[in-house]
Amino acid sequence: xxxxxKGVLAGNRRSIARAITMAEDNTPEAQKLIAAIxxxxxKAHIIGLTGPGGSGKSTLIEKxxxxxxxxxxxxxVVAVDPSSPFTGGAFxxxxxxxxxxxxxxxxxxxxxxxxxxxxxxxxxxxxxxKILDAAGKDIxxxxxxxxxxxxVEIIKVAQSIVVIHAPGLGDxxxxxxxxLMEIADIFVVNKADRENxxxxxxxxxxxxxxxxxxxxxxxxxxxxTALTGEGVSQLVKKLEEHRHFLEKEAERKKSLLRAExxxxxxxxxxxxxxxxDELKKEGKFEELLQKILDKKIDPSSAAEKLxxxxxxxxxxxx
Amino acid sequence: MQSKKKIxxxxxxxxxxxxxxxxxxxxRALRDAGMExxxxxxxxxxxxxxxxxxxxxxxxxxxxxxxxAHKALFPRIMxxxxxKGLTDVMVFAGGIIPEEDIAELKKIGIKEIFGPGxxxxxxxxxxxxxxxxxx
Numbered sequence: 049x050x051x052x053x054k055g056v057l058a059g060n061r062r063s064i065a066r067a068i069t070m071a072e073d074n075t076p077e078a079q080k081l082i083a084a085i086x087x088x089x090x091k092a093h094i095i096g097l098t099g100p101g102g103s104g105k106s107t108l109i110e111k112x113x114x115x116x117x118x119x120x121x122x123x124x125v126v127a128v129d130p131s132s133p134f135t136g137g138a139f140x141x142x143x144x145x146x147x148x149x150x151x152x153x154x155x156x157x158x159x160x161x162x163x164x165x166x167x168x169x170x171x172x173x174x175x176x177x178k179i180l181d182a183a184g185k186d187i188x189x190x191x192x193x194x195x196x197x198x199x200v201e202i203i204k205v206a207q208s209i210v211v212i213h214a215p216g217l218g219d220x221x222x223x224x225x226x227x228l229m230e231i232a233d234i235f236v237v238n239k240a241d242r243e244n245x246x247x248x249x250x251x252x253x254x255x256x257x258x259x260x261x262x263x264x265x266x267x268x269x270x271x272x273t274a275l276t277g278e279g280v281s282q283l284v285k286k287l288e289e290h291r292h293f294l295e296k297e298a299e300r301k302k303s304l305l306r307a308e309x310x311x312x313x314x315x316x317x318x319x320x321x322x323x324x325d326e327l328k329k330e331g332k333f334e335e336l337l338q339k340i341l342d343k344k345i346d347p348s349s350a351a352e353k354l355x356x357x358x359x360x361x362x363x364x365x366x
Numbered sequence: 367m368q369s370k371k372k373i374x375x376x377x378x379x380x381x382x383x384x385x386x387x388x389x390x391x392x393x394r395a396l397r398d399a400g401m402e403x404x405x406x407x408x409x410x411x412x413x414x415x416x417x418x419x420x421x422x423x424x425x426x427x428x429x430x431x432x433x434x435a436h437k438a439l440f441p442r443i444m445x446x447x448x449x450k451g452l453t454d455v456m457v458f459a460g461g462i463i464p465e466e467d468i469a470e471l472k473k474i475g476i477k478e479i480f481g482p483g484x485x486x487x488x489x490x491x492x493x494x495x496x497x498x499x500x501x
Contacts, residue, residue: 062451065423073371136372137397143418144407150417157421161372161402 071175096206124180215244240271395486
């Protein structure tokens with residue numbers, strides 16, 4: 049197993065493939081493997097792509113990978129398809145649209161069946177993402193079947209979520225029900241060369257306006273035509289923006305925590321000054337110390353007694 | 367939850383065939399037998415097929431060919447497999463392959479050849495019985 053861990057960290061494709069299989073088969077060793085690589089994760093931008101079947105996810109992903117490759121970034125793709133609930137078998141055909149990428153050394157594509165897990169995300173998907181991240185991929189794309197509302201599971205895996213839709217796939221409103229609507233960081237109307245594309249955009253816009261919750265990130269709606277690659281570079285740019293937003297957000301949270309620590313420290317200092325100085329001035333400090341030495345009162349109770357008196361006075365003065 | 371080891375099969379079409387009905391029938395049959403089948407689509411180079419087998423970590427590869435180019439493409443695939451260390455992957459083939467070529471293909475490591483009209487049950491049974499055991 050150490051061999052595989054080393055291989056994964058070195059970006060060896062065979063090791064990556066084997067590691068993902070271990071995660072899929074959920075062997076006892078898989079847990080150890082994930083634990084071993086975990087410290088090396090956290091560098092990749094993990095992007096989830098979901099939407100109904102026929103919206104052109106695989107084709108769009110193929111074009112996105114090409115765009116990332118042009119920028120010199122390495123990419124991992126995990127394409128999730130459903131397992132049969134009856135036989136447990138699965139037909140994994142998403143690679144068909146990405147086959148030309150197979151021999152690109154900067155790209156690793158893995159098909160994955162949902163096995164017994166509901167929600168369109170196999171448990172192993174999370175591990176596969178970690179493995180690709182640890183293997184040094186700059187971008188990890190996770191494509192899942194558009195099973196509708198149950199797709200929200202993807203939020204547990206990805207940092208940025210793209211919900212893909214296409215005009216003419218039944219009722220536009222139906223396709224973007226609550227779950228998907230809420231998890232999307234970016235909406236894509238693919239197959240934008242079709243005549244109803246603008247209507248699809250407007251439908252999504254209308255749905256978004258009903259959402260009156262104030263959020264710092266407003267999900268944009270982009271139009272793409274995956275077949276020709278139109279709009280794909282804008283999508284990649286938007287994703288980069290979203291990543292920056294997430295980083296800033298994390299930075300802001302860290303700053304908040306730092307501010308809190310400083311404030312608590314400052315308050316402590318002030319209280320000590322106020323209470324102890326006053327005690328000293330009143331000449332009661334030494335008296336109290338003596339009481340503690342004589343075991344008439346313990347330090348903690350003494351402090352409590354003091355504070356309740358002092359704070360009462362402070363509150364009264366305020 | 368401990369799940370059972372799944373058999374992963376790559377069904378690939380090397381070369382310039384323009385239809386893949388047979389390959390899809392076999393893929394479907396293996397899927398219905400509970401296997402995870404990765405399908406590559408038409409017109410694959412040996413490099414693409416072997417690289418896909420590697421990334422997908424399959425146990426079995428099924429090659430389907432109708433163009434008559436098997437004598438050129440199959441040896442290349444077997445060579446690449448051994449180059450990449452994928453010697454524990456079982457390879458079978460099907461399609462239009464003349465009787466007299468079979469011995470030669472088996473010599474380079476193709477485990478079995480299924481001609482047109484082979485019942486899918488035969489292929490399923492063969493895969494189940496011959497899938498390499500992994501440590």
